[in-house]
Amino acid sequence: xxxxxxxxxxxxxxxxxxxxxxxxxxxxxxxxxxxxxxxxxxxxxxxxxxxxxxxxxxxxxxxxxxxxxxxxxxxxxxxxxxxxxxxxxxxxxxxxxxxxxxxxxxxxxxxxxxxxxxxxxxxxxxxxxxxxxxxxxxxxxxxxxxxxxxxxxxxxxxxxxxxx
Amino acid sequence: xxxxxxxxxxxxxxxxxxxxxxxxxxxxxxxxxxxxxxxxxxxxxxxxxxxxxxxxxxxxxxxxxxxxxxxxxxxxxxxxxxxxxxxxxxxxxxxxxxxxxxxxxxxxxxxxxxxxxxxxxxxxxxxxxxxxxxxxxxxxxxxxxxxxxxxxxxxxxxxxxxxx
Amino acid sequence: xxxxxxxxxxxxxxxxxxxxxxxxxxxxxxxxxxxxxxxxxxxxxxxxxxxxxxxxxxxxxxxxxxxxxxxxxxxxxxxxxxxxxxxxxxxxxxxxxxxxxxxxxxxxxxxxxxxxxxxxxxxxxxxxxxxxxxxxxxxxxxxxxxxxxxxxxxxxxxxxxxxx
Amino acid sequence: xxxxxxxxxxxxxxxxxxxxxxxxxxxxxxxxxxxxxxxxxxxxxxxxxxxxxxxxxxxxxxxxxxxxxxxxxxxxxxxxxxxxxxxxxxxxxxxxxxxxxxxxxxxxxxxxxxxxxxxxxxxxxxxxxxxxxxxxxxxxxxxxxxxxxxxxxxxxxxxxxxxx
Numbered sequence: 001x002x003x004x005x006x007x008x009x010x011x012x013x014x015x016x017x018x019x020x021x022x023x024x025x026x027x028x029x030x031x032x033x034x035x036x037x038x039x040x041x042x043x044x045x046x047x048x049x050x051x052x053x054x055x056x057x058x059x060x061x062x063x064x065x066x067x068x069x070x071x072x073x074x075x076x077x078x079x080x081x082x083x084x085x086x087x088x089x090x091x092x093x094x095x096x097x098x099x100x101x102x103x104x105x106x107x108x109x110x111x112x113x114x115x116x117x118x119x120x121x122x123x124x125x126x127x128x129x130x131x132x133x134x135x136x137x138x139x140x141x142x143x144x145x146x147x148x149x150x151x152x153x154x155x156x157x158x159x160x161x162x163x164x
Numbered sequence: 165x166x167x168x169x170x171x172x173x174x175x176x177x178x179x180x181x182x183x184x185x186x187x188x189x190x191x192x193x194x195x196x197x198x199x200x201x202x203x204x205x206x207x208x209x210x211x212x213x214x215x216x217x218x219x220x221x222x223x224x225x226x227x228x229x230x231x232x233x234x235x236x237x238x239x240x241x242x243x244x245x246x247x248x249x250x251x252x253x254x255x256x257x258x259x260x261x262x263x264x265x266x267x268x269x270x271x272x273x274x275x276x277x278x279x280x281x282x283x284x285x286x287x288x289x290x291x292x293x294x295x296x297x298x299x300x301x302x303x304x305x306x307x308x309x310x311x312x313x314x315x316x317x318x319x320x321x322x323x324x325x326x327x328x
Numbered sequence: 329x330x331x332x333x334x335x336x337x338x339x340x341x342x343x344x345x346x347x348x349x350x351x352x353x354x355x356x357x358x359x360x361x362x363x364x365x366x367x368x369x370x371x372x373x374x375x376x377x378x379x380x381x382x383x384x385x386x387x388x389x390x391x392x393x394x395x396x397x398x399x400x401x402x403x404x405x406x407x408x409x410x411x412x413x414x415x416x417x418x419x420x421x422x423x424x425x426x427x428x429x430x431x432x433x434x435x436x437x438x439x440x441x442x443x444x445x446x447x448x449x450x451x452x453x454x455x456x457x458x459x460x461x462x463x464x465x466x467x468x469x470x471x472x473x474x475x476x477x478x479x480x481x482x483x484x485x486x487x488x489x490x491x492x
Numbered sequence: 493x494x495x496x497x498x499x500x501x502x503x504x505x506x507x508x509x510x511x512x513x514x515x516x517x518x519x520x521x522x523x524x525x526x527x528x529x530x531x532x533x534x535x536x537x538x539x540x541x542x543x544x545x546x547x548x549x550x551x552x553x554x555x556x557x558x559x560x561x562x563x564x565x566x567x568x569x570x571x572x573x574x575x576x577x578x579x580x581x582x583x584x585x586x587x588x589x590x591x592x593x594x595x596x597x598x599x600x601x602x603x604x605x606x607x608x609x610x611x612x613x614x615x616x617x618x619x620x621x622x623x624x625x626x627x628x629x630x631x632x633x634x635x636x637x638x639x640x641x642x643x644x645x646x647x648x649x650x651x652x653x654x655x656x
Contacts, residue, residue: 010538010577042534045571046502072577074439074615079537079577081570085502089565108462110436111402114286115443116608119278122295123566127320129293131286156291159323174374174413206370209338209407236413238451238603243373243413246406249338253401274600275566279607280444287402442611450606450623455648457621459614484619487651 001161003032004062008069008080012038016103019140020068023101023133026150027157032066033058037083044082056086063161064097067121070137071104075116084120093126097160100132103140110134129156165325167196168226172233172244176202180267183304184232187265187297190314191321196230197222201247208246220250227325228261231285234301235268239280248284257290261324264296267304274298293320329489331360332390336397336408340366344431347468348396351429351461354478355485360394361386365411372410384414391489392425395449398465399432403444412448421454425488428460431468438462457484493653495524496554500561500572504530508595511632512560515593515625518642519649524558525550529575536574548578555653556589559613562629563596567608576612585618589652592624595632602626621648 003024007017017036024032035055043049059065067084069076087093100117102109113132121128130153135145167188171181181200188196199219207213223229231248233240251257264281266273277296285292294317299309331352335345345364352360363383371377387393395412397404415421428445430437441460449456458481463473495516499509509528516524527547535541551557559576561568579585592609594601605624613620622645627637 038537042537044537045530045534073573073579073581073612075573075612077577078570078572078574081565081567081573083570085564085570087565107435108438111283111439111443114283115279115439119275120565120567122278127293129291129320129324156293156324159326160293160320162323202373206373208373209366209370211338237409237415237417237448239409239448241413242406242409242411244406245401245403245409249400249406251401271599272602275603275607279603284401284403439611442614443607447603447606455621457619457648457652484621484652487654488621488648490651 001028001063002061003027003064004035004059005032005066005068006035006037006059006083008037008067008077008083010038010077010079012036014070015137015140016068016070019103019135020066020101022141023099023146024066026146027064027154035059037079040083052086056092060087060092060096062096064157066099066101067117068101068103069117071102071109071112074109075112076102081120084124087124089123090125093121093124096126097157098126098128099130099157100128101135102132103135103137105137107136127160129160165192165227166225167191167228168199168223169196169230169232170199170201170223170247172201172231172241172247174202174241174243176200178234179301179304180232180234183267183299184230184265186305187263187310188230190310191228191318199223201243204247216250220256224251224256224260226260228321230263230265231281232265233281235266235273235276238273239276240266245284248288251288253287254289257285257288260290261321262290262292263294263321264292265299266296267299267301269301271300291324293324329356329391330389331355331392332363332387333360333394333396334363334365334387334411336365336395336405336411338366338405338407340364342398343465343468344396344398347431347463348394348429350469351427351474352394354474355392355482363387365407368411380414384420388415388420388424390424392485394427394429395445396429397445399430399437399440402437403440404430409448412452415452417451418453421449421452424454425485426454426456427458427485428456429463430460431463431465433465435464455488457488493520493555494553495519495556496527496551497524497558497560498527498529498551498575500529500559500569500575502530502569502571504528506562507629507632508560508562511595511627512558512593514633515591515638516558518638519556519646527551529571532575544578548584552579552584552588554588556649558591558593559609560593560595561609563594563601563604566601567604568594573612576616579616581615582617585613585616588618589649590618590620591622591649592620593627594624595627595629597629599628619652621652
């Protein structure tokens with residue numbers, strides 16, 4: 001199973017990225033490929049950058065992809081969306097089972113992964129059989145949220161991967 | 165495969181219901197159980213009505229359920245939500261693969277099934293691996309929207325059912 | 329200033345209703361008209377009921393209306409939407425300055441009034457210059473959320489009323 | 493009245509920008525300040541760039557701001573969000589009356605400005621008394637959508653500006 005973690009935090013090597021890697025690990029991928037979007041740099045602001053193109057192909061070729069973002073202004077970051085804008089509508093994530101993951105400072109934005117991030121992934125053609133996951137950035141690495149999620153939704157995610 | 169079509173149109177035997185039945189048929193269920201929510205009557209306004217309880221159990225026991233609504237005020241109907249409010253949060257649709265379906269007079273509300281109806285089904289614990297489907301009420305029975313949807317997303321839906 | 333509080337809780341005389349009345353009071357209306365939607369009964373399930381029609385006219389004629397709902401399945405209630413479905417699209421709340429208010433057991437659904445309830449009111453033609461307000465049902469009557477909201481957004485609401 | 497048009501199209505001098513300028517003109521501002529976000533360049537990818545800071549201050553100081561975006565992946569662009577992420581939550585657009593404007597190739601994404609772009613502006617503290625406006629990129633400059641919008645919602649926008 002080819003797994004990729006996409007982290008859309010403007011800060012490199014963020015807790016967002018760490019949370020994505022941990023979730024991917026619990027889902028059975030050890031170790032996943034990691035794409036820290038900010039490392040792609042200014043090529044994200046246009047079209048046709050070779051490094052960006054390579055990153056898009058990496059993600060498009062995954063069986064399972066975790067799209068991880070901190071919560072900025074009650075939704076995912078502009079940085080993550082900048083990367084997602086590079087994919088083809090309806091096709092760019094076809095065949096990819098995608099998990100929307102967001103981290104926030106408090107619980108008030110817990111609806112954002114399901115209401116806001118997931119629809120973008122679906123628009124790109126991803127299969128998203130499980131709810132968006134929201135974690136607190138102060139406790140994601142010690143609380144049970146990731147384990148609970150994997151216990152509840154892991155089988156649905158795995159079954160969707162099998163359907164390719 | 166046990167399939168149920170839930171139609172949330174205040175008008176009985178509506179095109180909404182017909183579109184749901186057609187979609188269920190294309191997904192391999194022939195004939196599905198049909199639940200015309202309006203037939204449940206005033207018991208929907210409270211808790212504990214036996215007929216409503218029976219309807220909830222029917223839907224909760226399905227492998228696949230199509231939740232069909234006309235578009236009222238740019239979203240699903242109050243009638244459909246009244247019925248969905250009878251299910252237990254996180255558990256009421258556990259193990260049910262659900263398809264959000266909405267019909268509208270024009271294309272302007274095409275985002276509603278994905279952005280608005282699907283999250284309610286997910287909140288009830290349903291597995292929703294495919295995008296919400298929006299159809300025009302003037303052509304759903306003659307255009308290719310249902311067939312296109314089933315060709316594209318049928319395998320993902322079927323795989324999720326197998327994962328129970 | 330003619331103010332109406334619309335409460336969409338299936339339980340009559342609910343905390344939802346009380347929270348709406350308190351908010352209306354802080355906005356300068358003492359006492360507001362109160363519409364407890366559940367009291368309208370089965371006429372809500374069809375069209376043309378005289379009592380429902382009268383209620384619609386009452387709300388349509390308000391300068392300011394608070395639409396209050398408990399959080400069911402991460403969004404407003406089917407009961408409230410059943411009532412809103414009785415209004416004409418784009419016109420039914422024209423000239424009404426509307427405040428979306430939701431109460432919930434915890435903070436996780438705090439985005440619902442802004443993302444989900446407000447767009448329905450806007451679709452009916454209401455003017456919604458202030459954010460949706462979310463309150464905890466365990467503390468709305470003792471915490472500062474309503475007062476903070478009125479201090480921050482009262483002037484914008486008042487100015488919009490003046491613009492009719 | 494100080495008006496700013498913010499255009500979030502990766503292509504400079506886009507139809508998006510033109511549509512924003514036309515709308516601002518109809519709202520009474522002639523000529524508005526224009527901020528073509530893409531011109532800010534790579535400074536958008538981090539924090540503290542002086543040119544980006546100046547652009548933020550320009551927008552924060554406006555009475556009226558039109559936030560214009562093409563529709564990418566059924567929502568606003570990553571580029572626009574990258575710029576909005578530079579504002580302070582709850583305060584960055586305080587006192588600014590904001591109009592969410594999106595252009596798309598077809599009508600299917602017409603709900604996006606109201607459901608997706610407006611909530612971001614509201615989170616930044618903007619006053620958004622009018623619905624989000626969606627225009628077709630093939631006809632925005634010849635159809636009546638902008639004029640209809642201004643006729644219907646201009647007074648509400650003007651009244652909100654007066655309330656500062």
